[in-house]
Amino acid sequence: MAKIVAEHLKYKYPLSEKLALYDISFTIEPGEFIGIIGENNAGKSTLCQAMVGIVPNFYKGAYGGKVLIGDMEIAKSNISDICKKVGIVFQNPFNQVTGCKLTVYEEVAFGLENMGLPRSEMIDRIDYSLKLLDIYKYKDRNPFDLSGGQMQRMAIASIIAMRPEVIILDEPTSQLDPQGSEEVFRAVQNLSREGITIIMVEHKMEKIAEYSDRVMLLHEGKLIAFETPEKIFSRDDLDCYGVTAPAYTRICKSLGIKNKKTGFYPVTLEETKSLIGFSEKERCPYDQN
Amino acid sequence: MIHKLDPNSKIIYIFVANIAPALIGARMATASFILISIVILTIGKVLHKTAPMLEFSGLILLTVAIIQGIFHQGNTTVAFALGSVVFYKEGLMFALGIALNVINILMSFSILVLTTKPSDMVETFVHMGLSPRLGYVMSSVFQIIPQMTKTMATITDAQRSRGMETEGKLKTRIKAFFPLISPVVMNSLISTKERAIALEVRGFGSKQKKTFLNDLQKTRYDDIFRFVLILILILSIFWRVLIWLK
Amino acid sequence: MTRIEVQEMHFSYTEQEPILKGINITLDERSTAIIGQNGAGKTTFVKLLKGLLRPMQGKILFDGKDIACMTVAQIAKHIGLVFQNPNDQIFKNNILDEVMFGPINIGMDEQEAKRHSQNALAMVGLSDCEDKNPYDMGLSERKLIAIASVLAMDTDVVIFDEPTIAQDYRGIEKIKKIIRTLKAEGKMVLTITHDMDFVADCFERTIVFAKGKILLDGQTDKVFSKKEELSQAYLEPPHVTQLCNSLGYDKVFLRVEDFVSYVKSKGIENK
Ligand SMILES: Nc1ncnc2c1ncn2[C@@H]1O[C@H](COP(=O)(O)OP(=O)(O)OP(=O)(O)O)[C@@H](O)[C@H]1O
Ligand SMILES: Nc1ncnc2c1ncn2[C@@H]1O[C@H](COP(=O)(O)OP(=O)(O)O)[C@@H](O)[C@H]1O
Ligand SMILES: [Mg+2]
Ligand SMILES: [Mg+2]
Secondary structure, rough: OOOEEEEEEEEOOOOOOOOEEEEEEEEEOOEEEEEOOOOOOOHHHHHHHHHOOHHHHHOOOEEEEEEOOOOEEEEHHHHHHHHHHHHHHHOOOOEEEOOOOOOHHHHHHHHHHHHHHOHHHHHHHHHHHHHHHHHHOOOOHHHHHHHHHHHHHHHHHHOOOOOOOOOEEEEEOOOOOOOHHHHHHHHHHHHEEEEEEEEEEOHHHHHHHHOEEEEEEEOOOOEHHHHHHHHHHHOOHHHHHHOOOOHHHHHHHHHHHOOOHHHHHHHHOOHHHHHHHHHHHHHHHHHHO | HHHHHHHHHHHHHHHHHHHHHHHHHHHHHHHHHHHHHHHHHHHHOOOOHHHHHHHHHHHHHHHHHHHHHHOOOOOOOOOEEEOOEEEHHHHHHHHHHHHHHHHHHHHHHHHHHHHHOOHHHHHHHHOOOOOOHHHHHHHHHHHHHHHHHHHHHHHHHHHOOOOOOOOHHHHHHHHHHHHHHHHHHHHHHHHHHHHHHHHHOOOOOOOOOOOOOOOOOOOHHHHHHHHHHHHHHHHHHHHHHHHHHH | OOEEEEEEEEOOOOOOOOEEEEEEEEEEEOOOEEOOOOOHHHHHHHHOOOOOOOOOOOEEEEOOOOOHHHHHHHHOOEEEOOOOHHHOOOOOOOOOHHHHHHHHHHOOOHHHHHHHHHHHHHHOOHHHOOOOHHHHHHHHHHHHHHHHHHOOOOOEEEEEOOOOOOOOOHHHHHHHHHHHHHHHHEEEEEEEEHHHHHHHOOOOOOEEOOOEEEEEEEHEEEEEOOOHHHHHHOOOHHHHHHHHHHHOOOOOOOOOOHHHHHHHHOOOOOO
16 A cells, blocks of 8 residues: 655646645655645645646646655656556546446446456446445436536546545535535545545535544645644634634634643534533533433 | 447448449449448437438538539530529439438448447447557547537527527527537537546556456347348459459 | 416426426525435426426416526526536636626626626626636636626526535635625525535525425524434534534524524533
8 A cells, every 4th residue: 555755746837827836745644534625726636636647747837846656656657557546536527527438337437447357346346336426326327417416426436446545536525415425425434444545625624624634734835734633623823724614613612612631622523512511511411311 | 229239240331331332333232221221220219310410411412413413524415404504414423423422421330320339439449459549539539429419508508598599580599509619619629638637547548458348249130230241242242243254 | 576486397307217296386585595415306496497497297487477488598587597517607718708698698788797797706706817718717716707607697586506616615605795695685596505504604495305306495494403304305404503413402503603602601611
């Protein structure tokens, strides 16, 4: 399983004047679940693309520093080789449809065919990932006749079926219903427990806080912080970076409730519940169910 | 059923349908193949999809007929006259020959294009030894028309939902056609770029030998179909040889 | 006051699979959210209101008039729809042209159209991008362009299909402000969304779609108190409500501020 290392990564799109990524360095261990947050245009998608080689191999532009996946240097490898190790789900699922397959089932098969998998294995994996994303019943549908959320599910299924070592998801649940996005987070967490590295861009802070091991905060192409969710969301300057803490953290900030053990504000429902519930029990014990 | 035939059989059909009449050298032969194609397309329930293409080529062929009917070099026998313009039989027959050939080619290709999934087509091309990339380019050339139709529908929806009249009288519809052209072209260009990235991250450019979800298996029908085709080809070669020997 | 009545409406894309199965509803001036599972038929429903799709059975009355006898272009003068996928909506090479397309088509003169368009672009915060090509913008900005193009038409009804896709926290605040402004102008606002906190913050009425039918319809806080039906429709209540539920409160809140002031008033603080 591969470690991801970025060293002084810099990047500028061909026709733009300013850097989209500015001197970014980090190390991600195998099996980690990494959340990426930041305002619009912070460079989140660009960073994702830099980890699969779309930047710079497809877009060209000015590039400095390097990104390593295991011992493979991204800028010097072909996307077709990188994609065996690193899978990416794009921000806009409509852009991820290959257009040369007529059914959802075949669409998911596309990547597997290119990997040269035997047919029986292909079928196992497709069935598994379609069921995981709850779209098995649409398997014979034309990919373009799906609703937005269903298309997003198909894009995720297509990548999960390829079983790469690293999965990058760029706002993968933006069009999913609440239970659907919860299921995706759980499924992806299970993958990370199996040792697959997960990198996920999201605006749903409650989910990022609950599921990520560490969170990257990006702003104007710079990596502002790369810490545990508690540490990131306890910062007072989040507003300057155009992000907001999870609802639970905002409540606790207003009420001045900190986790005494860690010294940070709680970030999940469970933690908040136990802290508020605790202070409540002291006062009105019968208000509890 | 036609959809299930191996694309290779359909390619053989294109080959035979165009070579055999040339060997036999009779317009009747070309006409028969057009008829066969129509029957096959009807069985495959896709005959109506050839309409736009036939309309377009019909227009061009009509022009050819008029020009040849009036100006063809070997013109001697008068067929009929419209006012002062005289049409000659030789020219018209010559034009008829061209028309039959063109329609024959179009119809036989339609069978392949309209009854084969784009992915199967790529696959066949790959099996034939083309690189997947070239195979994809070839198959997307065949896909241009359905693709454009879809983009046009999307853009029309975008335009009419913002108050542009596109429904009703023919005049309105023609007027609505022109503002479509540039966005359709633009959209196609953009989606080609996006499509390319989508294909790339799913390992499309990989040098790994590909496998296929649908084993394109030859069916019994394929064997029968091919046997008949080869027979026709052999017979027409005989025919040619016989004519020579005479 | 604008009213849309939908009576016993059925719709399907293919014969085998009915999508909407008898929808009866009256939409009025209350700002309304439509929520529901992926594939429940929300987008299909608003496309029917817009005339882009036509019902198989039943009818839609706009201010008492059946829209079956209006063309999409005529309906567009009254109802604006921001598409779920901005790529399906944007087709010009210049942002200002894109935004001005609608207003000009529904009969505004050049100057009026320009004024409306520039206002709309200011509302979504893209005033300095007027001359850029929409194809060079990211998804979040393209969504905002799509919103501006509809706002500029100044229609009585504005429908948003998942407006918060790809928006950061400021983007969502911007959209909330737009919805409140439209509401204050007396327009009917209808929004499809999967963001429950956004629903709680912004909408008086909430309609829950499930499997082609309307499962719940009512005042937003009432709807969010129906735990079972929500979960049946693959939804969940806003985060604050979840917290209240798990704390076992009998009083349920939808917004962070309300919760905080309640707890403060009870004098529960961490000492
Ligand atoms: N063009 C089409 N042809 C056939 N079926 C379609 C087509 N478009 C949508 N559908 C199907 O109709 C159902 C309703 O789709 P719709 O787009 O209305 O869902 P939605 O509620 O908006 O979902 P989402 O939240 O995912 O956007 C889905 O099952 C979808 O797969
Ligand atoms: N294809 C492109 N060409 C030129 N500039 C781009 C392109 N894609 C993104 N950018 C620019 O790069 C910066 C970062 O964008 P992006 O990575 O999409 O941000 P995010 O995903 O955080 O919203 C922005 O300033 C954006 O305008
Ligand atoms: Mg992005
Ligand atoms: Mg939808």
